[in-house]
Amino acid sequence: MSDKLIRVLVGKIGLDGHDRGAKVVAQALRDAGMEVIYTGLRQTPEQIVEAALQEDVQVIGLSILSGAHMQLIPPVVEMLREKESSDIIVIIGGIIPRDDIAYLKEHGVAEVFTPGSSTVDIVNFIRNKLELN
């Protein structure tokens, strides 16, 4: 992957305004040499998918702490499939109960990073995943 810059869309999906995690991750990915597009708050699944396609990213990182993940995340994966863009990796960060993590991973989410995750792990996960693809 070293010959091509990794492009990541970091987004806040839903109405919750807790963007500390999203911004810290965005900054860490940037420091790791990736190109990061940060959407800001209050994005709908439609807006996320549209921005991801327009920006031609390989990874979408979504942060959500409001508990609306079960309603808002699956539509993102579903829409990517409809647009034949399932090669875009979707990762999630936030407060996500264990049972929901299993469900989301069965439904196309590559990984879920809960509180206490290290930004180093997130960087490595993205690099490894893209190399495997």
Place this chain on the structure above:
Amino acid sequence: MSEQQSDSELVAAKETWHEKVQKSSEKHPERKTFKTDSDYEIERVYDVLDLDSFNYGEQLNWPGEYPYTRGIQPTMYRGRLWTMRQYAGFGSAEETNERFRYLLEQGQTGLSVAFDLPTQIGYDSDHPLARGEVGKVGVAIDSLADMEILMDQIPLDQVSTSMTINSPAAVLLAMYMAVAEKQGIAMEQLDGTIQNDILKEYVARGTYIFPPRESMRIIVDIFAYAGKMIPNWNTISISGYHIREAGSTAVQEVAFTLGNAIAYVEAAVAAGLEVDQFAPRLSFFFNAHSNFFEEIAKFRAARRIWARLMKERFGAKNSRSMMLRFHTQTAGSTLTAQQPDVNLMRVAYQALSAVLGGTQSLHTNSRDEALALPSEPSVLLALRTQQVIGYEIGVTDTVDPLGGSYFIEKLTDQIENEILSYIKKIDEIGGAVEAIEKGFIQKEIQASAYRYQKEIESQERVVVGVNQFTISGEQPIDLLKMDPATSQRQVERLKEVRLSRNQAKVAETLQELRRAAQGSDNLMPAIFEAVKAYATLGEICGVLRDVFGEYQQQITI
């Protein structure tokens, strides 16, 4: 007993002691450089020399006396303990009403309402953007009908109620007043708080609707209206809590909060209000984080700065205008998903720092909040933690028990100076609104948040169970399960309300609100009438969105 040593003798003796320690520490070095969370280096030991120019009367004075460093009441917790106020709300108004009544039965002394995000952003539960969010982080309130259920069988003349609501604060306050009116309670008896602090929403919490200047108008309208109608209501809770949760240091938390407070006072004065008319009803909300002594010093410094600001900068004469009254919540961001029971200890120490810092009310977080919304057993333990501090361990027996500690006083002075230099910087930028519009505050918070995260990842900062003392294969704990049908039921009720009300009356009151918003009349009377006609929150905020426009976020990364 020996003679009192002179200062020069003390300095020499201290020098000798340090040399001696230096020698022995070559063999047994200290573990590291010690720093507070705001990045001040902490000395090996503090002594009387650190308080060289200390003037008791000016810096401390007695509790209940200007500048209130030791507390705003003369007897503090010997008279009455702080209000134990757990933030709660989820699902429907019925479910939350049940949790409220449970908490009151368990000895809680005040209510604190958490609203869901659509309510906080002024959308009805059937708005497309409310998808997945209805009843999640708080209770869904669409109209007066929901507020009536929320407060059912709760005597509003006997409890104080805090509502975490900002952009639509005027609407929720009007609903609360309307319920009180129906319960036959005199408006002067209403006691409570609306958060109503929009400036920190732009930098830290995110539930803004309108642009800053229009938002400031609504806030000033509330100050003026509430001052006349509900004199015992706290019209704003100027909040550092979320600024800290967003990653700021302790110093930045207080500095940016007081910077915002100055902006509110200036706006109200510019609108023609007398300082002493509204300032006694200003209240504050701070975070109790983990660095124990720094937090205690922070609360004390905040009180001293506010008293002097109000007296010297704004010419307040009423002592109540100078008293910084505050609510405290323990730091949600310090809670870990790993080994969640350990969070009980974190919360207990944080809560203790708030009590030693002289808080007026307190929320203790639940151990499972890094995993989900708190379960009932977890909330009960959190409340019991406060009761142990209040009733068992004796820290409430004397006022400001740490006052006079060399370390605490030195730290209080240091933090005060740092806060004052930030306030100066904000003044130079042109005030808090300008500083926010320029992204200054946001960038400062972000830089601190990033540094904090790096410190954890480099193990410079130890988080028990996360980067040290970890275990694998943890057993899952029981979490609160949300009823997925809540959202549907809420939407049904909203439909019924829309069908059963007097439509002409709704249209008329909304038209009156539009007229007030376009002009300069106080908005509150029009909002009160619309609420009583069962206009929905979304309809009322919709009119204001039309007239005022919506805020577009500054992306500062």
